[in-house]
Amino acid sequence: MSNVLVLVDHTGGTVRKTTAELLTIARRLGEPVAVYIGEGVQDALPALGQYGATKVIALTDPELTQYLVAPKAEALQQVAAKLEPAAILISSSAEGKEIAARLAVKLDSGLITDAVDVQEGPVTTQSVFAGNYTVQAKVTHGTPIITVKPNAATPEAAETSPEVEEFDVTISDAAKTARITDSKPREATGRPELTEAAIIVSGGRGTGGDFGPVEAFADSLGAAVGASRAAVDSGWYPHAYQVGQTGKTVSPQLYVAAGISGAIQHRAGMQTSKTIVAINKDEEAPIFELVDFGVVGDLHKVLPTATEEVTKRKS
Amino acid sequence: MKIVVCAKFVPDATADRRFRSEDNTVDRAGVDGLLSELDEYAVETALTVKENGDAEVTVLTVGPEQAADAVKKGLQMGADAGVHVIDDAIHGSDAVATSLILAKALGKLEADLVVFGMGSTDGGMGVVPAMVAERLGLPAVTLGSEVTVDGSTVKIRRDGDTASDTVEGTLPLVLSVSDQANEPRYPSFKGIMAAKKKPVETWSLADLELSGEQVGQAGAWTEVTEVTARPARTAGTIVADEDGSGAAQLVEFLSTNKFL
Numbered sequence: 001m002s003n004v005l006v007l008v009d010h011t012g013g014t015v016r017k018t019t020a021e022l023l024t025i026a027r028r029l030g031e032p033v034a035v036y037i038g039e040g041v042q043d044a045l046p047a048l049g050q051y052g053a054t055k056v057i058a059l060t061d062p063e064l065t066q067y068l069v070a071p072k073a074e075a076l077q078q079v080a081a082k083l084e085p086a087a088i089l090i091s092s093s094a095e096g097k098e099i100a101a102r103l104a105v106k107l108d109s110g111l112i113t114d115a116v117d118v119q120e121g122p123v124t125t126q127s128v129f130a131g132n133y134t135v136q137a138k139v140t141h142g143t144p145i146i147t148v149k150p151n152a153a154t155p156e157a158a159e160t161s162p163e164v165e166e167f168d169v170t171i172s173d174a175a176k177t178a179r180i181t182d183s184k185p186r187e188a189t190g191r192p193e194l195t196e197a198a199i200i201v202s203g204g205r206g207t208g209g210d211f212g213p214v215e216a217f218a219d220s221l222g223a224a225v226g227a228s229r230a231a232v233d234s235g236w237y238p239h240a241y242q243v244g245q246t247g248k249t250v251s252p253q254l255y256v257a258a259g260i261s262g263a264i265q266h267r268a269g270m271q272t273s274k275t276i277v278a279i280n281k282d283e284e285a286p287i288f289e290l291v292d293f294g295v296v297g298d299l300h301k302v303l304p305t306a307t308e309e310v311t312k313r314k315s
Numbered sequence: 316m317k318i319v320v321c322a323k324f325v326p327d328a329t330a331d332r333r334f335r336s337e338d339n340t341v342d343r344a345g346v347d348g349l350l351s352e353l354d355e356y357a358v359e360t361a362l363t364v365k366e367n368g369d370a371e372v373t374v375l376t377v378g379p380e381q382a383a384d385a386v387k388k389g390l391q392m393g394a395d396a397g398v399h400v401i402d403d404a405i406h407g408s409d410a411v412a413t414s415l416i417l418a419k420a421l422g423k424l425e426a427d428l429v430v431f432g433m434g435s436t437d438g439g440m441g442v443v444p445a446m447v448a449e450r451l452g453l454p455a456v457t458l459g460s461e462v463t464v465d466g467s468t469v470k471i472r473r474d475g476d477t478a479s480d481t482v483e484g485t486l487p488l489v490l491s492v493s494d495q496a497n498e499p500r501y502p503s504f505k506g507i508m509a510a511k512k513k514p515v516e517t518w519s520l521a522d523l524e525l526s527g528e529q530v531g532q533a534g535a536w537t538e539v540t541e542v543t544a545r546p547a548r549t550a551g552t553i554v555a556d557e558d559g560s561g562a563a564q565l566v567e568f569l570s571t572n573k574f575l
Contacts, residue, residue, distance in 0.1 A: 105414065110535075110536030135339075277565065295562075
């Protein structure tokens with residue numbers, strides 16, 4: 001069977017869930033080979049083996065992580081030249097898409113981004129125009145490079161004991177021209193990450209700036225917190241949590257919109273959520289056109305009561 | 316310094332966007348278009364750099380006849396000149412092919428600083444800036460939410476999923492900015508009048524020494540094989556909280572659907 005490269009998404013050896021999803025998808029297309037850039041490959045090994053990586057290519061040159069994405073794209077090009085993969089799968093993060101973009105030009109290959117499903121072929125499924133259309137596509141030239149969105153597959157375990165193969169790469173000077181000079185880790189909130197969360201509770205203009213009820217309800221459900229552009233522009237919540245066309249696109253199992261009217265730009269970012277719930281004082285709010293369940297009411301009354309009830313039922 | 320803003324003409328997101336049934340490409344004829352909202356931040360960035368130093372700002376767009384409106388908007392905001400690459404063979408170009416056209420045009424313009432928005436509001440891939448940088452052999456500092464240009468050093472702050480980074484590069488380079496970078500200005504009446512006198516060149520593929528085979532659907536390395544309109548959502552249950560029972564009914568719904 002032919003190799004399918006999966007670029008491992010990790011923080012210092014802790015493998016992110018999206019990588020398990022990519023490995024699961026890769027098994028449909030061929031033999032998953034994990035490409036690991038940075039330190040800590042030994043820590044990552046159990047997780048990579050659990051989801052079926054048959055081999056782990058380790059790239060440990062420190063220059064790979066100092067200079068943004070250009071060296072990583074060069075490294076992947078060199079790995080691809082040796083392994084001649086049938087496809088290359090990368091997470092649809094900002095960095096993942098940028099690596100994929102450079103790689104597509106280097107390999108003169110087609111690129112598909114933000115796939116929500118990938119099947120044999122490979123044939124991809126994407127959700128476009130605010131979720132109004134589903135599109136199937138394929139790469140017609142070169143090595144298919146596909147970036148895959150979080151939650152595109154349910155990780156399925158398939159235990160392997162992959163061997164680690166060190167791989168030496170040559171980084172050109174040209175790739176070392178943009179660099180990270182400072183990095184401040186974001187403060188941990190203890191909540192799931194927005195783009196990966198199964199449940200998201202978002203607040204908008206209707207919060208009036210008080211995200212307390214939104215956060216409390218999210219915590220009772222073990223959910224991530226999101227915000228509409230109106231809330232972010234008002235300075236009520238950090239931009240990193242903005243859901244929408246110019247923020248993050250999310251596709252959770254459950255999306256709860258509290259005090260969000262449902263402008264087209266917001267809908268573009270959440271419309272593919274499996275189940276949608278809204279709480280809004282305005283019964284004319286366009287968000288109600290999308291919901292599976294809606295409450296016409298004040299979020300400041302509904303959410304605290306609901307939080308109490310959820311907590312009671314869960315205990 | 317020569318700054319070039321790459322601006323895209325996109326179908327209006329609030330209109331009914333469609334695909335052409337004959338070739339599964341985006342139907343641009345039936346829908347009103349405009350300068351991609353996210354590119355306004357790029358124009359604003361370029362104008363700010365110009366105001367703080369000595370620069371000439373050119374707006375570059377690739378697209379059909381109506382795409383001239385994207386250039387016009389940039390000129391009205393304050394850019395100095397426009398270039399519109401237009402050719403029938405371009406229709407159906409994917410990101411890889413588009414990046415080739417842009418890279419050729421940018422080479423011809425001898426740009427020192429290339430500014431992009433974070434992505435288009437139609438395709439939304441956000442990969443063209445990196446592709447263009449790769450083709451031109453330039454560094455890319457992308458998704459800047461705060462941008463400073465000091466001499467030949469470009470510094471951005473980028474707010475990622477797990478960290479806030481400071482990223483630095485030296486001109487010439489490719490820059491992309493997020494919608495947090497600034498507040499795009501509205502064209503003034505004076506700006507609108509002045510825009511009419513500003514030079515706009517139209518270039519064909521031949522002007523860029525490209526053939527029709529390298530772009531459009533012939534040069535696209537991806538193909539859309541099927542397009543399905545999503546069925547309309549069935550109407551959900553909506554309850555009023557007038558009697559204060561909204562929360563209980565909401566929790567019951569969540570429980571029935573196994574979210575608790």
